[in-house]
Amino acid sequence: MRSSSTSSRLLAATALVAALGLTLAACGGGDDDSSGSSGGSGKAADPGSLKGQTITYWASNQGTSLDNDKQVLTPELDKFTASTGIKVKLEVIGWADLLNRILAATTSGQGPDVLNIGNTWSASLQATGALLPWDSTAFSTIGGKDRFAPAAIASAGAAGKDPAAVPLYSMAYGLYYNKKMFADAGIANPPTTWDELVADGQKLTKDGHYGLAVEGANGAENIHHVFTLAKQRGASWFDDKGAPTFTGPQQVAAVKQYVDFIAKDKIAAKGNAEYVQNQTITDFASGKAAMMMWQSAATSIKAHGMTPDQYGVVPVPTQTAGATGDAGVTSMVAGINVAVFNSTKHKAAAEAFVKFLTSTDEQKILNGKYGSLPPVTEAQSDPAFQTPDLKVLAGVLQKSAAPLPQVANESQFENLVGPAVKDLFAEAAAGKAITDDTVKAALVKAQQQMPAS
Known part of the structure; x- marks a missing residue:
């Protein structure tokens, strides 16, 4: 990252x-x-x-x-x-x-x-x-x-x-969840859809604890998640010729859904907008956050003192239960x-x-x-x-x-859209409204800076 x-x-x-x-x-x-x-x-x-x-x-x-x-x-x-x-x-x-x-x-x-x-x-x-x-x-x-x-x-x-x-x-990414925090909140099973994740997250957000931790200032994490959220909507960030398609409605919706964990849903702490280097794992392992989406985190979690029996791992949610094909993608490779x-x-x-x-x-x-x-x-x-x-x-x-798009301009995509999402998180943490127009403007700016295919 x-x-x-x-x-x-x-x-x-x-x-x-x-x-x-x-x-x-x-x-x-x-x-x-x-x-x-x-x-x-x-x-x-x-x-x-x-x-x-x-x-x-x-x-x-x-x-x-x-x-x-x-x-x-x-x-x-x-x-x-x-x-x-x-x-x-x-x-x-x-x-x-x-x-x-x-x-x-x-x-x-x-x-x-x-x-x-x-x-x-x-x-x-x-x-x-x-x-x-x-x-x-x-x-x-x-x-x-x-x-x-x-x-x-x-x-x-x-x-x-x-x-x-x-x-x-x-x-691969999985959804890590704290078993005790779920039980204490009366939640029997981890979420399988995003609506369930938000609903569970809101039940878990109280007394200085949050439902979810995200790494809002980490450009790579941002890219990985908005890739998956767009894929679930049947959209990619490049067309078949390798040209960027950042500004489509599905891409806008994917970014907004991710930023809304702080902006609208309020299941992630505003301070997460500044997280850049594994602070998400610290919050999860310490019980400050009940869920996180992370890649193969067992070794890092253990280093922070959390034992395997205290958490579970399931696939990241999808838009609808039982989704298959692109709609069922839960992680980048x-x-x-x-x-x-x-x-x-x-x-x-x-x-x-x-x-x-x-x-x-x-x-x-x-x-x-x-x-x-x-x-x-x-x-x-x-x-x-x-x-x-x-x-x-x-x-x-x-x-x-x-796999993320295997195109020549993929690294530029990461280094333009990743920071754009970071800036949107920062605006959300500052209390600014994040709308479709706000997100689209950020993605338009990013796409304008992309080199020719």
């Missing part, structure tokens, strides 16, 4: 990449020895020939802090080095900075060999030519494309093109992909590292520690991923999740 404070810089970097039509990428880390290049043979390089090389790895913040990520990853990287002789220089980058760093690397020629990316960025970064295409030859070096869940592969690049990255961690910069000087070493990260054993370890789901299907049967909450989220990925 990213704050909107970097939006202008991200847009500038993205626009520069598009304007120059760049197909080059960041130089790989380590020394200048190019003997590790695989040459596209489709065969994994002899580990002995890679010994002594150093690759750089930009990891995304998956744990409770950057230091926590280092604690999780360092012993695994040491394991990789011990088995291959390849050293890994690790940098963990927070979500507020990651896309900005990546876009800057595509233009400066200074970047890592291997990096994590949010899967929603796959098509945008693919369009720059900065990332190694994972064609059948590249996939053969890590065991083949069919090892990965189809939904995860669908969020790795534009349709009809070779994926720009490889799925690493899979996640969430997740993290791992990519290789196309001009790395250590291609074989980078591919060997991706093979390690996506090996069945390592998938069990890393996803188990982070509370996410393995996109490698062979790892999914491990008992660690059969907990009640993860089984619900796995079902969401299989049955009711859809």
Whole structure:
């Protein structure tokens, strides 16, 4: 997730990449020895020939802090080095900075060999030519494309093109609810429709506690939820040619419904309009809010002292009960992909590292520690991923999740509409009326700033 404070810089970097039509990428880390290049043979390089090389790895913040990520990853990287002789220089980058760093690397020629990316960025970064295409030859070096869940592969690049990255961690949104707060309010079951959620939320909003917590200043969270709410209305944010369709009535209705949790329904605290970095989890785990919509949150909830028996997880509501098809979409296909910069000087070493990260054993370890789901299907049967909450989220990925638009301008969409929703939340918190016209004006402004398809 990213704050909107970097939006202008991200847009500038993205626009520069598009304007120059760049197909080059960041130089790989380590020394200048190019003997590790695989040459596209489709065969994994002899580990002995890679010994002594150093690759750089930009990891995304998956744990409770950057230091926590280092604690999780360092012993695994040491394991990789011990088995291959390849050293890994690790940098963990927070979500507020990651896309900005990546876009800057595509233009400066200074970047890592291997990096994590949010899967929603796959098509945008693919369009720059900065990332190694994972064609059948590249996939053969890590065991083949069919090892990965189809939904995860669908969020790795534009349709009809070779994926720009490889799925690493899979996640989905669920509705988390506090069992005791529901029982105390006389609510027998969690909501399945939005009308039920608002009604339940209003019963739960009292004495300084709220029915729902949202992350109003978090642009990525805003995008994820308005994507789902629009999808449930049969609408997308881009047409079939990749042109933005931000101002349609269904898109306006989706944004208004989300902002109304503060504006009209008043089931989320006004202070939520300023939440940008996981404060939602703190409010939920502390009992300040009875519900939240979040991605694979078990590890973070536990870190805040809440035990699994104290909460339940169900799919996010739909507009009508039992909805199917687009109307039944309850989550974007969430997740993290791992990519290789196309001009790395250590291609074989980078591919060997991706093979390690996506090996069945390592998938069990890393996803188990982070509370996410393995996109490698062979790892999914491990008992660690059969907990009640993860089984619900796995079902969401299989049955009711859809990928965000895999178009070249997706990152600009995130960095324009996400902050627009943030501003609407801020207006709602200040007591200003949020109407269809208010929302449409914000979306018109965002669409006017979009570059040509």
